[in-house]
Amino acid sequence: MWTQENRVRHDRKGLRYPSDQTDAEWALAKPFIARGKYATPEWEARLRLILDAVLYVLTTDCQWRQLPKDFPPRSTVHEWFVRWHCSGALDRLHSALYQRARELAGKEASPTTAIVDSQSVKSAEKGGRGAIPPATTPARVRLEGAYHQWRKVPPRELSIDLVADERFGWVTGRAEAS
Numbered sequence: 175m176w177t178q179e180n181r182v183r184h185d186r187k188g189l190r191y192p193s194d195q196t197d198a199e200w201a202l203a204k205p206f207i208a209r210g211k212y213a214t215p216e217w218e219a220r221l222r223l224i225l226d227a228v229l230y231v232l233t234t235d236c237q238w239r240q241l242p243k244d245f246p247p248r249s250t251v252h253e254w255f256v257r258w259h260c261s262g263a264l265d266r267l268h269s270a271l272y273q274r275a276r277e278l279a280g281k282e283a284s285p286t287t288a289i290v291d292s293q294s295v296k297s298a299e300k301g302g303r304g305a306i307p308p309a310t311t312p313a314r315v316r317l318e319g320a321y322h323q324w325r326k327v328p329p330r331e332l333s334i335d336l337v338a339d340e341r342f343g344w345v346t347g348r349a350e351a352s
Contacts, residue, residue, distance in 0.1 A: 190244070193233035194226045202274070206267040207258065220246070227251040228258075 186192050195203065200222055207225055208218045227245035231238060238248045245251060258264045273283040 191226070191230055191242075193229040195222065195229065200225075202271065203267055206263050206270065221254070224251055224254045228255045231255075 186194070186196070189196070203225060204218065204222075208221045212218075212221060224246055227241055228251060230236075230245065231241060231251070238252050241248045241251060276285070277283055
């Protein structure tokens with residue numbers, strides 16, 4: 175409810191943009207964003223500005239090249255956004271904020287009930303594997319055996335190409351049957 179107390183708490187008048195973080199919001203985000211060698215005060219100030227720029231793009235839905243000039247260069251902001259996304263930092267931050275919001279609302283941190291719409295379950299009966307063109311589905315690899323599109327492939331016939339990117343710490347792969 176918008177009481178006078180809540181209006182003061184959520185007031186954003188002292189910020190450049192409505193998407194900028196308050197000090198309290200940065201205190202919640204900092205453990206997920208500024209870690210390791212980036213935990214120095216100089217880097218924390220830079221990362222806060224970069225996160226403000228990412229939040230600006232996500233809030234206004236503008237293109238990266240339309241980022242205002244008082245933010246860091248768009249290539250830097252985009253690179254950090256990709257880095258945080260690939261490392262899972264944004265997912266962990268979202269999960270922590272979601273749990274905190276539930277606790278503040280007087281609920282358990284993790285929801286215990288799920289609702290399934292029966293219409294969406296019924297609509298799945300029409301299609302199935304035959305309705306999806308095999309060329310549009312990616313290869314799947316499982317521990318108990320390898321699957322290439324929709325046919326089982328013996329593990330000895332499967333080749334997996336892995337590409338590692340040291341800058342971001344992630345690995346991509348592609349599986350193909352020979």
